[in-house]
Amino acid sequence: MAAPEPAPVAASPASKGEREIDIHIGPLDNIALADGVAELFRDIPGLGTVSNLPCDQPGKRVFRARTAASDNELLDLFTFHVSKEQIQIHPAGDVVHGKVPMPPATEGKDYGFYEGAPGLPGAPSAHATAAAARDTRAAEARAGAAGPAATGAGLESSTLRVSVSKVDQLINLVGELVITQAMLAQKSRELDNNNANNPLLAGLADLDRNTRDLQEAVMSIRMIPMSVVFNRFPRMLRDLATKLGKKVELVTQGESTELDKGLVEKITDPLTHLIRNSCDHGIEMPDERRAKGKNETGTITLSATHQGGSILIEVRDDGKGLSREKLLSKAREKGIDAPDSLSDPEVWNLIFAPGFSTADQVTDVSGRGVGMDVVKKNITALGGTVEIESAEGYGMRVSVRLPLTLAIMDGMSVRVSDEVYILPLASVIESFQIKPSDINTMGQNARVVKVREEYMPVAELEQIFSVPRFEHSAASPIMVVVEAEGQRVALMVDELLGQQQVVIKNLESNYRKVPNVSGATILGDGKVALILDTSALVRRSRH
Structure with missing residues (x-):
């Protein structure tokens, strides 16, 4: 049974550059994945609004959205739930390509040369022609009023959407080229290196330089900004703080820092755990913060920077930090050898022990009984490292270091x-x-x-x-x-x-x-x- 027609929405003046689009998703084996796309509009402030449209095709969903984001920006977000090949974005009201019945080919004596001439079969009536003219003038007026949006559409046409599988195939081929170049470099060392004017050696040096440039350029294709991940957290943190009765502000830095798409998708869950953990265990209640002379609004800072061939992601808070005594006590309760002589970094690392948690009771807020050991395991599986720094009463910092790419x-x-x-x-x-x-x-x-x-x-x-x-x-x-x-x-x-x-x-x-x-x-x-x-x-x- 088709979904009911949504109630008409009163027209409102669009924000600068805002547009109305229809998002077609599917076919999907798990139709619930499409709901995640709609959730993004509710989770990310400023992304826009979304509503359901009726769709009678099994495994497919249609949404109407009002947004200022470009198609490419939306596709980068949507791929957290569905692949780009299963998404089509069209101006609101457009019929999806392939669903419009084509008119029959002209078989008459005019051979199409006089198509549309008055009196011919199938020619539009005068009334229809006048209506079309009115529609054309209205469309031109709308286009004139939406100058910035039209400019954005022109920029959008300069981009090309390519499936991830094709990009991966290109990366693999460049990898093979790098290997071939390394073989040639190995053989070149057997030549007479004293002859600096040897054209073969000069050509191999150029090949080495060009291969590295090509490799860096191709690897950059898979890079996407960390803002794709960061934009998911403000609403989540706001809802969590409200639930806990706390006041928390999220500060993000380095949103434009780029990371491999595969890593971005896999780092989201560990970062979500760290942020929820900071809000639940780190940030104090407003009364407690005022008693300590702190601002009643706690701050959680999420930052990303490039350092050499890796990316450093930090989650910092100005909460109460880790308690050395509490960690040592919990460790001993679990049978972990934790002498008082342990240094502070060694004590902080105790929270990475399997099943270790300082929470007095399991809740559905931060770890849900799953400790930081799972976070570290997931980050280690990506070839990364995680470190903790803490000052009791002043806050904690968790540093996650990841390679820029897995290739x-x-x-x-x-x-x-x-x-x-x-x-x-x-x-x-x-x-x-x-x-x-x-x-x-x-x-x-x-x-x-x-x-x-x-x-x-x-x-x-x-x-x-x-x-x-x-x-x-x-x-x-x-x-x-x-x-x-x-x-x-x-x-x-x-x-x-x-x-x-x-x-x-x-x-x-x-x-x-x-x-x-x-x-x-x-x-x-x-x-x-x-x-x-x-x-x-x-x-x-x-x-």
Whole structure:
């Protein structure tokens, strides 16, 4: 049964640049996803208004919206719920393309040369012609009154909508080009490098520069501004503060900072948790803030900045901060070893323990019983890190650092026998050379090495990956200390080969899931190198 016709809305003067559009969504297997699009208009202040339109086609929904946002801005927001290929945006009242019946082709003797001539079959009557003229004049008047909107439409026509799958295919091809260029660079080193005028070497240098420029340009296609995420939070925070009886102001900084679309979609939930956590546990009640000499309105600041090849997202509040005593007490209740000698950063990191929560009772407000361990796990899965700074009585800051993209990674290449492996550079802490006698065996073949008064588990890649060793006259092994999930492990390797940027290839789509491996890459000599999953290696060695 078709939805009832919505009640007519009284005409009101449009804001500058505002327009009325129809949004067609579908077909969808889960029609509830379309409701998320309508929710965006209610969640994001200033985006506009939206109402339902009747639609009798199964799996489809139609909305009418009044907004000043461009089609591209709307599509970037809508893709949090549905793909761009399932969205059509038209001026209000337009019939969707493909639904208008086409008139029959002219078969008469005029062959269409005299189409519309008076007296011919199908020619418009004088009354219809006059009505059309009136409509044309009215349309021209509306166009003249909407000068700014028309200008915006002209700018809109200079953009091109492309599906994400095509962009990903282009990125993959550029990745292959980068690998090919690396192979050529490897071969060029075998040439006579003393001849600076060698045209082949000059051409390869140009190819290297152009390839890097192309790679950066293509990667920027997937970048979208953080405002897409930030705009979701003001309404959510306002509703939450009202529910808790608190006064909270949200300040956003760096909304134009760009991040890979795939990361933007996955970082939304962790940021939502952090903001709700700050409002629920951090910001005090107005009476309590006044008693402390604070402004009764608390402030939560959400910022994003680029730092090198990563993005730093911070959630700060001026609330009560973390209580060292309360954290230590909760940790001991859960059986966690938490001596008083722990430094402040070590105490703050206790909240990342599985199931750890300082809330006295589980509510539906912030964590809903799910602690910060889930937030850290999700961020770590994206190749990022999370850190906490707190001053009791003054507030807390949570810093999330993420790579700009998931397609390229800075890595440390290491050799084990004749095999080469890649370690994520963000996980590498230090490396040092040892003697075989420095390694001690404890318990059931568990091996440890002493690093600055701390015994650290040793993970032997040779045994983990069953690497055959052909050279028995091995030199002193090298330990590479990696950190993941707050724990450190020493990986034993034969040689450090150096740092390099690698193009990440999904191993599961081409082969299968391999334990302790997160992906693969192709080296300059054409060989395949496995990218190690440091989190899995740490868990394996610690348990």
